[in-house]
Amino acid sequence: MTSDLPNKRFLILCTLRIGDVLLTTPLIRSLRKAYPDSRIGVLVLKGMANVLEGNPDIDEIIESPHRTTLWNRLKEWHGLWRRYTYALSPVSSDRARFYAFLAAPFRLGFINAHTSSFSRRLLTHALLFDDETLHTVPHNLRLLEPLGIPPDGTVVPPTAGGSIPVQLSEKKYAVVHPYPKFTYKSWPLENWVQLVREIQKTSMLVVLTGSHAPDEKAVVREIARLTTALDLSGTLSLAATADLIKKAQFFVGPDTGITHLAAATGIPTLTLFGPTNPVKWGPWPTTQNCAQQPWHHQGSQHQGNVWIIQGSGPCVPCHQEGCDRHAHSKSLCLETLPVNAVLDVIQTLALAS
Template sequence: MSDAPFRRALVIKLRHHGDVLLTGPVFSTLAEAHPGIEIDALVYSDTQEMLTLHPHVRTVHTIGRDWRKLGPLAQLSRYWGLYKALKSRDYDLIVHLTDHWHGARLARLLKPRVSVAPSVKKNSARASKTWAKSFTARYPVVGGNRRHTVDIHLDALRRIGIQPSEASKPLRFVAGDAAEASVAAKLEGQGVASGGYILIHPTSRWLFKTWPVAHVATLVDALTARGDTVVLSAAPSKAELDWIAQLKMKLARPVADLSGQLSLKELGALIAGARAFVGVDSVPMHLAAATQTPAVALFGPSGDIEWGPWRSPHRLITEPFSCRPCGQDGCGGSKVSDCLTAITPERVLAELDGLLAETGRGVSR
């Protein structure tokens, strides 16, 4: 690879919210390795809040997930507008972090000096050859729950001669003043002091990764019985809100609940202000890592090595089932994961107390 410094770079990650948040160290590493570089991102529009306000991200370009549902002319108009915006930036580096064909097309159209993408097998020999020829370099993807996703992202930079430092590896998330003020007002409205609460976000968009309602209720009741302040949060989807409603019916004492009331920036601010976070493999767990909030993370069928909290104070809880991590939609497709059900509330409470003591946040109330 050329040793000439990069002036402008485009990092592409067309995946879900957590995947996008975990790209942050790529921007920080590039900024550290090439002082003065301008780095843009290309993500799906619903995930852009994961990167906006990041100190090393100049502009977040977006693609709408709904573009594919538009008519041919409307699609062409939107993609042409995106292409013109990207072309005007004159990138000399493209870092493509998935196997999405958009990255290959853009690398061919924008013609940067250097372009790097994962080395993947496409669905035919011809497609694989086209993919390979679209980039100047490709990096191997170590799968099978053997390497953290952040390090897999950073492998793209290692492949082109850029080694991350320890200082550039942590995640970053900036909620912003407006989100912080909004959350403070919402907490005040429920009589909760900032910094004095334990946040429990028990749900995931994939409910088979969620701990049983009864277990969460037992944990919450144990915390409130000893005087800890608990705040609940969840996404605004009907499935998650219904789950929270079931939980609240089982609680011995009422707790503050901001479920379905927060933007992504506000959720990040809420997590940043907590004494500790308790949840499952989900975007909020990654936000806890990005804000250095101590987290207890429960993992069932998903890979804890690949997706666990990154470089932040945490306790990661699993049960030694020989079949995990299976990545399946519950045991036998039942939406219920036995490896999660087997985790007891008593163990989670003990791990939480140990983490609070370890991080100097053990004084409750």
């Protein structure tokens, strides 16, 4: 199946959120390394392309709107029709499989137990999705097996050129990203305030990052008000945020896409985990061998440049949306995670440096 691949066109489909898109970059890097002259496109949902900014392995990015008119959707589908030779989808969804069917004659993707027989037939090579025991990076790389392509586990962060805000040049700083997308992954605001104050006692400048979403900016603004940390929320693109993080002394954040991005830059990355399964979704260390699993199911852990600080409890990780089973629920394991658990790791980093 690989004899005539060098002249082919590949499309990677990831119709999920920023963190999911970022974790497809090892798949893209593997294709680029194996066949540098092939053309590689990536299809993502509208608004997710910024996590791929500056990625040298990608020739084109296609943004698909969540919702649009039937006429615009038909034009989109017509524009995709067999533009590629191979379509690879790490997402197990009917939408991704259908777009793969439109885009290429050879289609590799995942199915699970509830995938309909019709949707399964949209793929020419179907693999069973593992949502429990295999990390997302090596899981995505399984799509290379039918093609005989060696895997490369490098997660490629976005970049806007490498510059950082002028007020931070020649200064040592830590980046704290306090706000996750979902409440059930959140840590109490007072804990973030205490953490920032303790870091500031070491004469380290603390920079707060976040999106321009009103709720997120309000939380970050309040932490900045109570600590005098530098609030850059809503002022940087995702790629510029990656450039900022890359030059930091260390990063602290919850279980969210920016934390995956921080880990990909190679700096020491501390992340707070509660309900989420770290085996599947722990940030990927930059030196990790993609043939090995970096994380265990339970317990605080360290691999490479990443520290997972996990809340405690007999149900951890429950794989649920918090204690009340919805996105706005609190998670007791995170609510009770002490600040000292994070400070102990920071102290270890300080001693090592």
